[in-house]
Amino acid sequence: MPQNAGNAGSSYKFSQTNLFSHLPDEILAQPRFLLWREILDPPSKPRKVPYYANGSPRFGTLDTEVDLGKLVSFKEAISVFESSDIYRGIGFAVCGEGIGAFDIDECLDLVTGELMPDHAGYETVQRLAEDGAYIEISPSGTGLRILGPTEMRDPYSRDKVEYWAEKRFVTLTGALYKNSKGWKPLTERRKALKFFDISRDTGADAKSEHLVTPKTIRELESALGSINPDNRELWIRIGMALRSLEHRGWHLWSIWSAGSEKFNLEDAKRVWDSFRPETIDFRAVFKEAQDNWGWENPRSKSKLDNRLSDSETDKDAGPAVQFIELSETPKPIEYTLDGFVPNALSVFAAPWGIGKTSNILPLALVVAGILKSEGITAELRRKVVWVSEDPAQVERILISLMRGSVDRFSTLREWFHLAQAAPRSYRALRSFLEGVCERFEYPDSKGYLVKPLVVFDTLSANFELINENDNAEVKTIVSHLKYAGAPPVWVIGHTPKAMVRADVDDMTFRGAGAWEADANATFFLFHDEAINKRVLAIRKSRFSPVYNEIHFGTGGHDEIIDVPWDGNPQLVKYVHGVAEIGSREDRQEARQELREQEREERQEQREADRLQEILTLVRESTAAGELLSRRGVFERIGGRRTDTFRRINALVETGQLKVVEPPPGVVDHRVREVVLPAEVDGTATLERARIQAPSGPETQG
Numbered sequence: 001m002p003q004n005a006g007n008a009g010s011s012y013k014f015s016q017t018n019l020f021s022h023l024p025d026e027i028l029a030q031p032r033f034l035l036w037r038e039i040l041d042p043p044s045k046p047r048k049v050p051y052y053a054n055g056s057p058r059f060g061t062l063d064t065e066v067d068l069g070k071l072v073s074f075k076e077a078i079s080v081f082e083s084s085d086i087y088r089g090i091g092f093a094v095c096g097e098g099i100g101a102f103d104i105d106e107c108l109d110l111v112t113g114e115l116m117p118d119h120a121g122y123e124t125v126q127r128l129a130e131d132g133a134y135i136e137i138s139p140s141g142t143g144l145r146i147l148g149p150t151e152m153r154d155p156y157s158r159d160k161v162e163y164w165a166e167k168r169f170v171t172l173t174g175a176l177y178k179n180s181k182g183w184k185p186l187t188e189r190r191k192a193l194k195f196f197d198i199s200r201d202t203g204a205d206a207k208s209e210h211l212v213t214p215k216t217i218r219e220l221e222s223a224l225g226s227i228n229p230d231n232r233e234l235w236i237r238i239g240m241a242l243r244s245l246e247h248r249g250w251h252l253w254s255i256w257s258a259g260s261e262k263f264n265l266e267d268a269k270r271v272w273d274s275f276r277p278e279t280i281d282f283r284a285v286f287k288e289a290q291d292n293w294g295w296e297n298p299r300s301k302s303k304l305d306n307r308l309s310d311s312e313t314d315k316d317a318g319p320a321v322q323f324i325e326l327s328e329t330p331k332p333i334e335y336t337l338d339g340f341v342p343n344a345l346s347v348f349a350a351p352w353g354i355g356k357t358s359n360i361l362p363l364a365l366v367v368a369g370i371l372k373s374e375g376i377t378a379e380l381r382r383k384v385v386w387v388s389e390d391p392a393q394v395e396r397i398l399i400s401l402m403r404g405s406v407d408r409f410s411t412l413r414e415w416f417h418l419a420q421a422a423p424r425s426y427r428a429l430r431s432f433l434e435g436v437c438e439r440f441e442y443p444d445s446k447g448y449l450v451k452p453l454v455v456f457d458t459l460s461a462n463f464e465l466i467n468e469n470d471n472a473e474v475k476t477i478v479s480h481l482k483y484a485g486a487p488p489v490w491v492i493g494h495t496p497k498a499m500v501r502a503d504v505d506d507m508t509f510r511g512a513g514a515w516e517a518d519a520n521a522t523f524f525l526f527h528d529e530a531i532n533k534r535v536l537a538i539r540k541s542r543f544s545p546v547y548n549e550i551h552f553g554t555g556g557h558d559e560i561i562d563v564p565w566d567g568n569p570q571l572v573k574y575v576h577g578v579a580e581i582g583s584r585e586d587r588q589e590a591r592q593e594l595r596e597q598e599r600e601e602r603q604e605q606r607e608a609d610r611l612q613e614i615l616t617l618v619r620e621s622t623a624a625g626e627l628l629s630r631r632g633v634f635e636r637i638g639g640r641r642t643d644t645f646r647r648i649n650a651l652v653e654t655g656q657l658k659v660v661e662p663p664p665g666v667v668d669h670r671v672r673e674v675v676l677p678a679e680v681d682g683t684a685t686l687e688r689a690r691i692q693a694p695s696g697p698e699t700q701g
Helices: 018-022 064-068 074-082 122-131 187-192 208-210 214-225 232-257 263-272 282-291 355-368 390-400 406-415 426-440 471-481 516-517 584-623 631-636 642-651 683-687
Strands: 031-038 047-051 089-094 099-104 134-137 144-147 156-158 161-164 168-173 176-178 334-335 345-350 385-390 416-420 453-457 487-494 521-528 535-539 550-563 569-582 659-660 674-677
Touching: 018 074, 031 074, 031 168, 047 089, 047 161, 047 232, 089 187, 099 122, 099 168, 099 187, 122 134, 122 144, 122 187, 144 168, 214 232, 214 282, 214 535, 232 263, 334 355, 345 355, 345 516, 355 390, 355 453, 355 487, 355 521, 355 535, 355 569, 385 390, 390 416, 390 550, 390 569, 406 416, 426 471, 471 516, 521 584, 521 659, 535 569, 550 584, 584 631, 584 642, 584 659, 584 674, 631 642, 631 674, 642 659, 659 683, 674 683
Parallel strands: 345 487, 345 521, 385 416, 385 453, 453 487
Antiparallel strands: 031 047, 031 089, 089 168, 099 144, 099 161, 134 144, 134 176, 156 161, 521 535, 535 550, 550 569, 659 674
C-alpha cells in the first residue's frame, strides 16, 4: 500500500501542511504557483480551471513574460487560498524551465487503492518510485502526479499517460504516494515511452480508418460540434489530434476554436505551430466526442441499426431512438427491501442528530441477509457496499448488532463491505459503481445476476457539487447513478434544519429539487413523539409499495473496553435501531391516544391545583384566627359553587380537612359549620376565635 494513500478515491482534502512537508524544495522555491477551481460543464468531465493569484483566469498565450509575471510563490498562493473559499487548491505551472510532470490517470484500483498492473503507466510509476521521484495522488483519488527535473520538453499523451514540460499546470494535493521531497530526473522515463506510429495497423479495418476522405472530414466536423472549446487543456489536446491532418486539420481546429469567447487567432496560430504530435492523431477527436460529449459515431453499426434514418447527411436526426417491444405478460418489480425500497436510485433524508446511520444500516443488513426483522424481507440477497463519511461509527453500530456472534461477523465480512467516503466527480462516480458491480455482483442459485447495493452515507461526503442547490449539477450526478445496468443505490442526505419536528408530508430534501424529482423513491426519517420512535416513511415512489413506513425502536449495550494508550478501562455505548413494519394509521391512533392522555393529565393537574388552593386557604385562614364555612371558602376561591363544595368534600374524605358543627352560643346562629384543617383541635379553635357571620343565610353544603 502506498504511503498515506488509503483507498483509491479517498477524500481529496487540500493540505498546506502536507504540501510543505512533502513537496520537493526545488518546487517550493519556484515562483510558479497559481490556484485552480473545478467547473462542472456537462456533459464533459469537470474542468480544472487555473487562476492567477490576482483572481483572473489564466488563459491566452502561456509561458510569456506577462504570463510568468502573474505567477506567485508558494507562500503567496497559500495566502490567497486561505483567504478565499472559491478555490479547490493550488497548482504549479510547468513552463519550459527544466521541470516536468507525468499525469497518470485512473491507475489506482477504485476499491483497494493499489496500482493496477495492467495500466499503461504501471512501469513508469514503478521505475520512478524506485528511483526516488516525488509522486502524489491526484485530486480524483484514482490518479498519480509525478514531478521532477527534465531535459525533454516534448509532450506525450496516450492511454491515460500524459507528460508535460511546458504550457501547462498541474494540481497539487500533498497526498503523498511515494518519496517525500524526492527530486529525480524524468528524462529517461519520458524517452522510454514508445512513440505511437499512426501508420501502423491496429485492427482489421485500420487502414480504412486512417484514410481521410471527405466523409471523414464531415464526421470530424460533427464530432467537434458536440465538444465545448472553452477548456484550454482540451483545446490543446484536440489541436494536437488534428495537427496530423495538416492544413485540413488547421481549418477544422480554427473554425471549432472560434466558437469560444476566449478565441485569439494569433494565439491559435502560435500554438498550432508548436504542435509535434507523435502519440495522437485525429481519431482522438472521435474518442473524446463519444466518451465525454454524447456524440454517436456514425461508423458504429450497432448505433446505425437504432437510428430512425440512416441518412449520412441528416444532421438533425438527434439521439438514437430505441424502441421497446411491448409485452402482455406482467413484469415483476425487483426490490432491495421487498415491497418497500426498489432496485433503483432511492434517496433518504433526515434532520441532523436523528440517527440516520444507526437506523438505516440495519435495513442494509437485511438486504445482505445478515439480520432478520419481522415482516421486513429481501428475497434477493445482495452484497452491500456502505460508503461512509464516518467508518468508525459504522463499525460501532455493527458491533452492537452483531454482539456475541462470531459466526455472524464472519458472514458479515463476506456480504458487507465498508469504504471511506470521497467527494467524487460524476465520471469517477460512475467508474466506482461499475467497479463495485464487477467485483460484487454474483449469480444466485437460479442463475439470476444479483447486483450489489451501494449506500452513499452521506450525500455531501460522496459527491462533488460546486453548488448543492444547482439542479443541473444534481441532475448530472443522478444520471450517472441511474445509468443502464447500474446497481441499486441508496443516497443518505439531510433535510433543512427548520424541519426538525416535521412529519413526512412537510419534509423536503436539502439542496436541489432534482434529488426528489429524479430518484425512483424518496424516504424521510423523523422522530414521532406520539409513539416515541423513529419513523422511515416513503414520500414518493414510481411503484405501489406494499407498506409505507418502518418504525424503529432502540437496541444496544454498554461495554468496558481496555484503552491501549493509558491502560484504563473505558465505557463504550453501542446503539442501533430495531426495525418493524408500521403505518401512518398506527401513528395517528397513537397520537390520538396521546392527546387524550395529555388532556386527562391536564385535567388532573387542574383539579389537584384547585384542591391545593382550598387546602392552603383553609390552613392560612385558620392560623390567622379567621374561620371559614364552606360558603366562605367558595366566596374566596370563586368558580362554580358545586365544584368548590365537591372538592371540600373530597378533601374531607381523604382526611386533609374536617367540617365541624359549632356548639350553640359559640358562633352566630346562622353558621352551621366550620371547615378546619384535619390536624387542628376543632373545639379549642372555636373557643379561641370569633366567627364572623356571613351576610346572607347559610346553607348546608
